[in-house]
Amino acid sequence: METPVAEALPKLAQRLAGEGARVEGAQRLSGGASMETWTFDIVSGAAREGLILRRRTAPFDPETARSISLATEAALIRAAAKNTALVPHVRHVCDDSDGLGEAYVMVRAAGETLGKKIVEDSRFDGVRPKLAFQCGEVLARIHATPPPDGLNLKTVDAVLELDRYEEVYRTTGAQRPVLELAFQYLRKRTPEPAAPVLLHGDFRNGNIMFDPERGVAAVLDWELAHIGDPAEDMGWICTNSWRFGRPEKPVGGFGDYADLLAGYEAAGGRPIDLARLRFWQMLGSLRWGVMCLTMYMSWQTGVEKSVERPMIGRRVSETEADLVVLLEQGL
Helix, strand or coil, X not given: CCCCHHHHHHHHHHHHHCCXXXXXXXXXXXXXXXXXXXXXXXXXXXXXXXXXXXXXXXXCCCCCCCCCCHHHHHHHHHHHHHXXXXXXXXXXXXXXXXXXXXXXXXXXXXXXXXXXXXXXXXXXXXXXXXXXXXXXXXXXXXXXXXXXXXXXXXXXXXXXXXXXXXXXXXXXXCXXXXXXXXXXXXXXXXXXXCCCEEECXXXXXXXXXXXXXXXXXXXXXXXXXXXXXXXHHHHHHCCHHHCCCCCCCCECCCECHHHHHHHHHHCXXXXXXXXHHHHHHHHHHHHHHHHHHHHHHHHHCCCCCCCHHHXXXXXXXXXXXXXXXXXXXCC
């Protein structure tokens, strides 16, 4: 049986920092049905180390899950770090002796992750013009990272992604004309397959730590990493849902396409056509729309009781508005 986190951390502290090390400031930051995040400090003599614990709290089936295991997540972060990508430092991958179940520990990075603050807070005025270029650079380094041997990573392409989300959409029984039209439009314009690379899978404003002095500090939340088209990661950060009220800045609400693509090439990434990026951006809006719809349906049918589900579910209308604009503009 797993030991409660607060009881297990003191033992973990001594394993990481030696006899006499103690834990201070342990606090649960977030957690859903299957994952928890904790922040805590390890103090040993005059030394203090700020750490983050990511821990799974529900059974995990790699065959059916969309996400990857935490051990795989930690291995990918370490591999990306070796390729000079800006990622957290993985301090420790937990084993049975830690009593924490599936979990790993990383060094706490300094910065801000709230997307609204990144696009509005005056602290970021000085670095905001270069953030899109930096995002392109870090994506190039992630995409150039060879995944460690033995990892079970899924491979996804545009056709598979369209098939997957259309199947999910059909099972809801919903009839949403804009979503129907978007599926048809994208199927007629599916790009030729690109050389597959390691993808972060959820690269967007909200999953990136930004420092007001340096810009991009660390790319977080790797649970959806997989293999696929490099333009998928680029299209996702350009999806309007992650611009936080700044639609005129397509890259995360803070930058422009040209800077993102230029940063990618400057860091060694292969040139990517804007039309290809916009295909994945449109698919991103469609995908998020279907996800919002399923969240609403889970609440409507009584499967989920949380008020969060219908609150997110109502955002399907936002994605439909985004799709109408993209359909009018074309790729």
